[in-house]
Amino acid sequence: MDLIESYKEELQLIRKPWTRVWVGAFVLALLLLPWYAPEHITYVFSIIFIYTVGVQGQNLLIGYTGQISFGQAGFLAIGAFTFGHLSRLGIPWPIGLLGAGLAAGLFGLVVGFPSLRLKGPYLAIVTLGFGVAVYQVFVNSEVLSGGRMGMIIQKLSPHFGLSRITYNYYFNFLIALLFTLVSYNIISSYMGRAFIAIRDNDIAAEVIGVNLTFYKLLSFAVSSFYTGVQGGLYGLFLGYLEPNMFTFMEAITLFVAVIIGGLASVEGSIMGAAFVILVPQVFSSFKEMVPVVYGVTILIVLIFEPYGLYGRWFKMRLYFRNWPFR
Amino acid sequence: MTALLKIASIETLYYDRIYALQGLSLEINEKEVFTVLGPNGAGKTTLLKTIAGLLKDQPNKGTIQFMGKRIHRLAPERVSRLGIVYVPEDRGLFRELTVKENLDLGCWGRKDKGIHDDFEFIYQLFPILKERSKQQAETLSGGEQQMLTMARAMLRRPKLLMLDEPSLGLAPLVARHVYDALSQISQAGTTILLVEQNARMALRIADFGYIMESGRIVLEGTSKELQENEDVQELYLGLGGETVSPKGWRLYKKRRTW
Amino acid sequence: MTNFFQYVVSGLSTGSIYALVALGLALVYRSTRILHFAHGDITTAGTFFAFTLLGLNLHFWPAFILAMVFGALIAMTFYFCVLVPAQRREATQLGQIILTVGLGLILQGLISYFGGTEPQSFPFPLSDTKIYRLGNVVISELSIGTFGIGLLTCLFLYLLVQKTRLGLAMRATSENLPAAQTMGIPTRGILALSWGLAAALGVLAGLFLAPTLLLDPFFMLEPFLKGFAAAILGGLNSLPGAIIGGLILGVSESLAGGFISIAFKNTFAFLIIILVLLVRPEGLLGEEFIERV
Ligand SMILES: Nc1ncnc2c1ncn2[C@@H]1O[C@H](COP(=O)(O)OP(=O)(O)O)[C@@H](O)[C@H]1O
Ligand SMILES: [Mg+2]
Numbered sequence: 001m002d003l004i005e006s007y008k009e010e011l012q013l014i015r016k017p018w019t020r021v022w023v024g025a026f027v028l029a030l031l032l033l034p035w036y037a038p039e040h041i042t043y044v045f046s047i048i049f050i051y052t053v054g055v056q057g058q059n060l061l062i063g064y065t066g067q068i069s070f071g072q073a074g075f076l077a078i079g080a081f082t083f084g085h086l087s088r089l090g091i092p093w094p095i096g097l098l099g100a101g102l103a104a105g106l107f108g109l110v111v112g113f114p115s116l117r118l119k120g121p122y123l124a125i126v127t128l129g130f131g132v133a134v135y136q137v138f139v140n141s142e143v144l145s146g147g148r149m150g151m152i153i154q155k156l157s158p159h160f161g162l163s164r165i166t167y168n169y170y171f172n173f174l175i176a177l178l179f180t181l182v183s184y185n186i187i188s189s190y191m192g193r194a195f196i197a198i199r200d201n202d203i204a205a206e207v208i209g210v211n212l213t214f215y216k217l218l219s220f221a222v223s224s225f226y227t228g229v230q231g232g233l234y235g236l237f238l239g240y241l242e243p244n245m246f247t248f249m250e251a252i253t254l255f256v257a258v259i260i261g262g263l264a265s266v267e268g269s270i271m272g273a274a275f276v277i278l279v280p281q282v283f284s285s286f287k288e289m290v291p292v293v294y295g296v297t298i299l300i301v302l303i304f305e306p307y308g309l310y311g312r313w314f315k316m317r318l319y320f321r322n323w324p325f326r
Numbered sequence: 327m328t329a330l331l332k333i334a335s336i337e338t339l340y341y342d343r344i345y346a347l348q349g350l351s352l353e354i355n356e357k358e359v360f361t362v363l364g365p366n367g368a369g370k371t372t373l374l375k376t377i378a379g380l381l382k383d384q385p386n387k388g389t390i391q392f393m394g395k396r397i398h399r400l401a402p403e404r405v406s407r408l409g410i411v412y413v414p415e416d417r418g419l420f421r422e423l424t425v426k427e428n429l430d431l432g433c434w435g436r437k438d439k440g441i442h443d444d445f446e447f448i449y450q451l452f453p454i455l456k457e458r459s460k461q462q463a464e465t466l467s468g469g470e471q472q473m474l475t476m477a478r479a480m481l482r483r484p485k486l487l488m489l490d491e492p493s494l495g496l497a498p499l500v501a502r503h504v505y506d507a508l509s510q511i512s513q514a515g516t517t518i519l520l521v522e523q524n525a526r527m528a529l530r531i532a533d534f535g536y537i538m539e540s541g542r543i544v545l546e547g548t549s550k551e552l553q554e555n556e557d558v559q560e561l562y563l564g565l566g567g568e569t570v571s572p573k574g575w576r577l578y579k580k581r582r583t584w
Numbered sequence: 585m586t587n588f589f590q591y592v593v594s595g596l597s598t599g600s601i602y603a604l605v606a607l608g609l610a611l612v613y614r615s616t617r618i619l620h621f622a623h624g625d626i627t628t629a630g631t632f633f634a635f636t637l638l639g640l641n642l643h644f645w646p647a648f649i650l651a652m653v654f655g656a657l658i659a660m661t662f663y664f665c666v667l668v669p670a671q672r673r674e675a676t677q678l679g680q681i682i683l684t685v686g687l688g689l690i691l692q693g694l695i696s697y698f699g700g701t702e703p704q705s706f707p708f709p710l711s712d713t714k715i716y717r718l719g720n721v722v723i724s725e726l727s728i729g730t731f732g733i734g735l736l737t738c739l740f741l742y743l744l745v746q747k748t749r750l751g752l753a754m755r756a757t758s759e760n761l762p763a764a765q766t767m768g769i770p771t772r773g774i775l776a777l778s779w780g781l782a783a784a785l786g787v788l789a790g791l792f793l794a795p796t797l798l799l800d801p802f803f804m805l806e807p808f809l810k811g812f813a814a815a816i817l818g819g820l821n822s823l824p825g826a827i828i829g830g831l832i833l834g835v836s837e838s839l840a841g842g843f844i845s846i847a848f849k850n851t852f853a854f855l856i857i858i859l860v861l862l863v864r865p866e867g868l869l870g871e872e873f874i875e876r877v
Contacts (some may be wrong), residue, residue, distance in 0.1 A: 068678070114858065117865045120677070121619045125816045126861060129810065129854030140847040248805065252685070259682050287699075292693030298686030302679050303670050378760055382672070402765035403772075411766070418763035420756045430749070431756050434769050482768070 024086040030173060036096050044281055046169045049176035050233045051273035055257040056183045056266060057226020061132040062255070063264035064192060066199030067115050071127035072227055072254045074134035077246035079104040079228025080235040081144060084151045087236070095158065097175075097232045104228020105221040107134075112220030116213055131251050138243035150242035153235050175233065179226065183266045186222070196264070227254075232276060256294050260301055328394075329353040331377070331410075331486055336388030336398070338369075338376045346372040347385065348541040353521055354486070359512050361520040361528040361549075363562055364538035370521040371415055373538070374488050378412035379405040392486070399456055407435065409485030415494060417475040418563055421464035425455055428463050432481030440483070447514075448477040451507045469500035476504070480511060487511070488519045493527060505531055525562035529553055537562070586720040591842040592835055593718075597727035599834020600734025604789035606818065606826035607741060608782035614822045615758040618686050619681045622662070622688035623786050624808025628801060630655030630787030631794050632699045635706060644709045647789055654788035654838065656780035662687050663779045668772070697799040703798035712795055730792045737785060738827050744868040745823065754778060758821075806850070810837075813857045819867030826827025833857075 034042045054076065061067050079100035086096040107130075114126045138145045158167035186192050194215045197205035204314060206212045235241045254277050275297070276315020280290045329355040338347040346369045354360050364370050375381050375561040379402040387578055397405055407410075420428055429448075433441055444502060449456045452473040458466060463474060479487055490510070493501040501524070509531045512518050522528035529535060535552045537545040545555065552558050605623065612620040616662055634651035638644070665684055675683070691876045710729040715722050723869055745751035757764040764771050789811070797803045814833045818825025840852040861866065 035611040066678075068681075096816065114862060118861055119865075121613070121820055122816060122861055122865060122867075124619065126858050129858055132809065133851040133854055136851045138850060248809075252689070253686070256689070259685075286697075288693050288697035291689040291696075292695065295688070295690030295693065298689070299666060299683060302675060302683055302686070303666070303673060312867055370684055378766055380765070391669035391725075402762070403768055403770055406766050414763070414766075418760060418766065420759050420763065422759055423752070423755060427756075431764075431767050431769070434753065434767050483846075561708060 011072055021121070027177075034169050039165055042165050042169050044277060046165070046172045046237060048274050048277045049172035050237060051228055051254075051257065051277055052176045052270050053179045053233065054227045054230030054254055055261065055273040056179060056269040057172060057223040057230070058254045058268070059258045059261070059264065059269045059272075060183065060195065060226070061219055061223035063262075063268075064187065064195040064199060065216065065223075067119065067216065068124045068219075069127040069223070070110075070220065070248075070251050070255065071111060071129075071131035071134075071248045072123055073248060073251035075104040075108060075133040075224040075227040076234070076250060076254075077134050077138055077243065079141075079231030080246070081138065081146070081151070081231075082228070082243050083232030083235050084146060084153050084241050087153050088146075088151075093236060094238075097229055100232030101225040101229040104231065105225035108220040108222075108224025108227075109217055111224070112217040115216050115220065115245065128248075128251075131248060135246055135248075138246070145243050146241065150240055151235075153239050153241065155239040156236060172233060172237065175269040176227075179229070180266060180270070183269075187266065189220055190216065199264075256298065260294070260297050328355075329391075330356045330393060331519070332391045333377070334389045334391075334452075335377065336385035336390065338372055338381060338384045339386050340372075340381075346541055347376065348367055349388070350538075350541065350543055351388075352536055352546070354517065355534075356517050357512075357515055358533040359518045359520060359531055361532035361535045362538050363522055363525045363528060363535060366523070367497075368538045369416060369538075369541040370538060371490055372541075374412055374414075374490050374519070375522060376401055377405070377488065378410065380412075406482070409483070411479045411482045411484035411487050412556070413475050413479050413487070413489045415490040417471050419463040419471055419475055419478075422462060424457040424460055424462055425466070428474060428478055429455070429459075429481060432478035436481075436483070441481070444481050444483065448480050451480075451510060452477055461562050469504070472496060472500075473507070474506055476507065476511075480516075484516055486519060488521075490521045491523060492520070493522065493524050501527065525558070529563075554556045587842060588839075589719075589721045591838045593721055593723055594727065596831060596836035597723075597730045597834070598838065599814075599831040601789045601793050601807060601830075602811045602814040602833050603734055603827045604737060604785050606815035606830045607737070607808060607823060608683030608775025608789075609812060609815040610787040610818070610823055610826040611778050611782040611785075613815070614823070615754065615775050616667070616680075617677060618667075618684060619820075621681065621684040621685075621841040622691060623782065623811075624804040625688040625691035625695070626655050626658050626783045626792040627786035627808070628695055628804045629658060630783070631706070631790035631804070632695055632786075632801075633801065634705070634791055635699075635794075635799060635834050638707055648788075651791065652784040652787045655783040657745065658691070659779040659783035660776045663776045665773075687793055690802060699801060701801055703803075706794035706799045708791075708795035710795070726792075726795060733788065733792060737788065741785075741823065750774075750777075810850075810853060813854060816867055817857050817860055819869040822867070822869040825867055825869030 030045075033045060037045075054072070060070055061069055082103040083096045083100040086099050087093065091099070111127055111130050115123050116125060156168060156171060158164045160167070162170070187195075187203070194205070194210045196217055197208070197210050198212065198219070204211060234245075242269070257272035257276040258269065259272070260275050261270070262268025276294070279293050280287075283289050283293060330578050333350065333352050335349045336347055337345065337349060339345055350373065352362075362370050362373065366484070372381070375399075376385050379397070379400050383399060384463045385398055388398070389396055392408055392410060392414065395407065395408075397410075406423070412418075420431065423431075433554075453476060454470055455477055460471065463471065467473060476489070476492070489508075492504050505527055506579075508518065508520070512531065520528055520532065529552060532549045535547065535549055536543050537552070537558065545558070547555070553563070605627070608623055609620055612618055625807045630651045633654045634647050637647035639649060642650075662684075666687070667680060670680060672685055708726070712724055712726045714725040716725070716728070717723075745754060753764070753769050753774050754777070756767070757769060757771045758778075761771060764774075771868070790805065793807055796801065810833060811830065814829035815826050816829070817833060818827070818829025833856070836856055837849055837853045841849040844852065
């Protein structure tokens with residue numbers, strides 16, 4: 001699309017001055033949102049930010065490295081409950097979140113091992129089995145899941161004279177922003193290119209010197225780190241956890257977000273997260289129709305727009321930039 | 327005599343941008359053997375696949391007519407049902423099925439009485455297939471596989487039989503056997519379009535030949551004309567050239583006339 | 585020891601359900617190389633359809649047959665109206681798998697909308713409580729029926745695939761699609777038929793499962809995952825593998841539930857599969873299609 005002339009330019013996050021303006025305006029709009037939007041919108045956006053983290057992680061795995069995982073709910077649960085236990089021990093949230101990510105990442109490594117031998121459907125079933133196993137462990141072990149009534153977590157107490165909702169909003173916004181920047185960094189580094197090489201042809205990638213074992217495992221670890229952090233954020237936000245939040249459907253929701261947003265795109269992940277959170281809100285009086293909307297969107301996206309919402313956006317942008325020429 | 331197959335300036339592309347055939351035309355008459363010769367990558371396989379309809383939405387331009395009806399961009403099943411049978415380079419066998427099952431699939435869609443006679447005919451051409459009928463196609467030798475795929479093609483009673491390099495990877499003796507069978511098939515009245523690199527063998531049984539290079543027909547003529555053409559002799563038959571230089575080597579590459 | 589046989593017998597009965605589901609998945613994978621994530625939802629749709637028909641006072645057997653046809657129609661419609669266009673647009677394999685996820689979500693929503701999410705009990709001609717004794721082993725009428733139907737279906741499928749011309753064409757199409765096309769075999773039709781047949785088998789499994797579980801829009805989720813696991817265990821492209829995988833999974837799960845812990849029944853099943861896959865990445869009887877670089 002645009003000619004990149006130097007390595008420095010390639011590394012730049014935002015290349016066009018106008019894009020800079022747009023992104024700035026967008027971020028500013030988000031920053032000011034709690035001051036003009038009704039409270040429940042602020043609330044919903046906070047959840048979107050939380051999901052953004054996990055969807056980006058999932059996209060790193062599926063979209064960039066090309067490894068299917070249906071076990072994401074398992075990582076989510078591990079992250080959430082790790083965070084819960086740490087927070088009950090009185091450990092402050094930054095360390096708690098880090099712990100949540102690390103615990104999930106560690107399990108990601110374990111699940112990643114089969115990926116060294118298994119492909120496609122076989123890997124899908126192993127990750128799926130992992131998700132089911134984690135769910136059952138939490139359901140059956142009250143020690144881990146914090147008892148029959150679920151686990152109560154101390155919520156963040158607001159500072160700076162902000163209301164709780166506003167404070168939570170800014171908190172999650174900043175964390176989502178941080179993870180988005182990290183994602184951009186990953187994909188434009190050697191690591192990201194190694195992931196893409198593995199996705200496009202793992203044998204060829206190995207031949208040109210990508211350490212397959214290392215990068216496949218790394219991809220699993222990083223992706224589950226993200227997902228684990230999402231779990232922790234979720235627990236912190238809701239102040240309450242129970243195993244039923246982490247069923248197979250949750251894994252499917254993350255999966256759907258990646259597909260609809262657009263495989264292998266950070267912006268897409270954000271759009272996808274917004275999609276899967278907003279649709280249930282819009283259709284709140286027709287709960288049954290939510291999966292139908294997801295499904296129909298998937299069909300449309302895959303048949304007509306394989307690059308997802310981001311691809312559509314990209315084409316629209318190109319169209320307007322070149323208008324009236326085509 | 328009207329042409330059985332008439333191809334008019336077709337273009338075939340891979341991935342919408344790699345030209346494999348560029349404005350190629352040829353005609354094939356009934357009951358004759360036609361051969362298309364050319365080096366690797368000339369587009370011979372692409373030509374046959376285009377005719378058979380195996381390349382989706384190709385040819386991009388041009389027309390193909392078979393017995394007066396247009397067949398370009400038809401589904402391969404439809405092309406096949408019109409009586410055009412394609413024997414691919416990799417032989418297209420069902421490797422996990424037995425020899426007999428492969429042959430039975432050749433009769434797909436046929437219910438006439440002639441099936442029995444056709445089996446007789448192919449077993450007489452290739453007696454070995456009868457012995458091997460319970461064996462998996464995968465376990466046959468290369469020559470036997472080629473015979474099986476030709477036999478299976480004959481069971482479809484082809485009006486036009488297209489073969490892609492039938493001698494590929496075969497020992498000379500086996501290749502000769504295959505070619506003997508081909509000339510018998512031709513004598514029985516089947517039109518054959520034969521793609522080959524082995525020009526000598528192909529021209530021996532062909533009535534008419536085309537030379538193809540980088541997606542175009544560069545020379546055509548009867549088999550005899552081609553065999554007498556100096557360029558063909560040098561480039562495809564490995565004749566001539568020795569006498570060009572008194573010292574035994576040549577200072578420059580001879581310019582082709584096409 | 586009696587316990588052991590008791591667990592094996594009940595495991596064989598659930599195992600034949602898994603085998604039916606796995607057979608459908610294997611049929612689809614063999615012919616189109618697609619992991620069919622909507623299989624469970626098609627099954628649920630078919631079972632709900634049967635439930636509705638029974639509610640209209642239709643007799644059992646016609647209702648069941650119509651339900652299987654209904655499931656098959658959904659699958660074939662999906663094949664022709666979604667997969668074929670997607671393939672024409674060069675959808676990747678992952679893309680086609682995701683399409684089935686999409687179909688699954690749509691069906692799931694529609695079933696919840698039309699069928700309601702309340703669990704309902706499913707009337708059935710065979711009784712769950714009528715019990716036969718074989719020595720010390722107890723077996724219900726329904727279990728016998730389930731196992732019997734499983735056996736019959738396997739026999740039917742074996743005859744269809746191995747002994748008929750149609751089966752020959754199915755095997756040919758799944759092995760070498762372009763060659764089958766040049767033989768003039770109507771490959772689209774054959775592939776659609778495989779999808780339809782798979783769905784019918786799934787609905788059959790759902791019908792025999794519904795009386796023991798309560799019928800709700802998610803009642804097939806777990807059996808579907810198990811069937812999936814069974815198919816993988818046996819090797820996704822092998823039909824005998826699907827049957828064996830289903831039976832092994834059913835029996836081992838029942839034994840694990842009986843002797844180790846009922847709570848971790850599901851986990852245990854997946855554990856077995858992961859272990860098998862680590863030793864044989866392409867399943868017990870499977871041969872993965874060769875990949876060229
Ligand atoms: N599947 C393909 N994708 C892209 N290009 C191809 C493909 N098959 C063949 N080609 C190209 O088309 C040209 C003709 O190939 P082919 O018909 O196989 O030649 P021949 O059979 O005469 O050796 C070659 O340049 C080749 O690189
Ligand atoms: Mg060739």
